[in-house]
Amino acid sequence: MAKLPPRFLIQIRIPMAQFGTVFCDHMAIARFENGSWGEAAIEPLAPLPLHPAAHVFHYASTCFEGFKAYRWQDGKARIFRLHDHVARMQRSAKSLHLPVPDADLLAAMVENLVREQFDDIPEPPSSLYLRPTLIGTLPNIGAAAAPSTEATLFVLASPVGDYFAGGARPLKLLVADTFARSTEQLGSTKTGGNYAAALGPTLSAKEKYGVDQVLFCPNGDVQETGAANFLLVNDDEVMTKALDTSFLHGITRASILTLAADLGYKVIERNFTVDELLAAIPTHEAVLSGTAACLAPVGCLVYKGEERNVMDGQPGPNADKLRKALQDIQYGNAPDTHGWLTEVRT
Numbered sequence: 001m002a003k004l005p006p007r008f009l010i011q012i013r014i015p016m017a018q019f020g021t022v023f024c025d026h027m028a029i030a031r032f033e034n035g036s037w038g039e040a041a042i043e044p045l046a047p048l049p050l051h052p053a054a055h056v057f058h059y060a061s062t063c064f065e066g067f068k069a070y071r072w073q074d075g076k077a078r079i080f081r082l083h084d085h086v087a088r089m090q091r092s093a094k095s096l097h098l099p100v101p102d103a104d105l106l107a108a109m110v111e112n113l114v115r116e117q118f119d120d121i122p123e124p125p126s127s128l129y130l131r132p133t134l135i136g137t138l139p140n141i142g143a144a145a146a147p148s149t150e151a152t153l154f155v156l157a158s159p160v161g162d163y164f165a166g167g168a169r170p171l172k173l174l175v176a177d178t179f180a181r182s183t184e185q186l187g188s189t190k191t192g193g194n195y196a197a198a199l200g201p202t203l204s205a206k207e208k209y210g211v212d213q214v215l216f217c218p219n220g221d222v223q224e225t226g227a228a229n230f231l232l233v234n235d236d237e238v239m240t241k242a243l244d245t246s247f248l249h250g251i252t253r254a255s256i257l258t259l260a261a262d263l264g265y266k267v268i269e270r271n272f273t274v275d276e277l278l279a280a281i282p283t284h285e286a287v288l289s290g291t292a293a294c295l296a297p298v299g300c301l302v303y304k305g306e307e308r309n310v311m312d313g314q315p316g317p318n319a320d321k322l323r324k325a326l327q328d329i330q331y332g333n334a335p336d337t338h339g340w341l342t343e344v345r346t
């Protein structure tokens, strides 16, 4: 039998493991000490030696990013919206008063890691998920009200499969109008603490109502789920909450809104209430947007103990059309007219 390249063997013989559980064997890493960033390096993936008093362990000084690199048929890789993710990481770091990584430093760390792990990038619809992470490493348990002046920045790479393998099962969401996912000051920060805050409500909603996710709508304001933005779509328009500090400004959300406008949809960014949401679902598709799922259809909402179908409860054509428009760019089947892709060659 002809010898196959390693990435081919991975794709054909081993089904993709669960999202986020398999890692490439190198990471990119840089440290901030004595007021400046040191040189970044590519190192074998290994446990980090950290002082038990490190700020991150006690005061949650951590933020991260998540985005993907795709292998194209031309043999090169493309990273989707790298510079927007780097900019969001900088905003997250700033909001936590962590040392802010230079944009060029972080972008180069990601590109170098993608180059290093080039052979591990699967072909579309699979991809290489990239996870830059910044942690406060100052060893000081008395620094609850002081920032960490030392930090480590690292980037992990993880080959991931197609979210929709086996079909796009419509999701069921609990509409929760009594509590928030995050806080006003950290809602748009991609920090671990926000996910910790959403975990309890999400687990209890899963157990009590058998839902996949919670749609957080504090005081009736429809915001987002624990790890994705929420949009309503019909043949004419796409509607989603206007940007404010209460929720994460998804790059997929922004991309879908741009493509929707290109395709002739009216794009509406405004706050809307749970009552408006319930009035809209007989005539609008509902979707979750995010890097992992791209656009995932929502088939059912649970509100005050009652289940309500979104349209007929099945995935709708507008979500399919918008998802395809985005994936065509990511996979190299349509021109990148917005300059969203960063090319990486070996």
Ligand SMILES: Cc1ncc(COP(=O)(O)O)c(C=O)c1O
Pocket (backbone or CB within 6 Å): 066, 224, 225, 226, 227, 228, 229, 248, 249, 250, 251, 252, 253, 289, 290, 291, 292
């Ligand atoms: C809370 C939250 N909202 C929205 C998103 C979607 O963001 P993006 O489209 O940039 O992946 C994510 C995913 O990272 C998230 O964790």
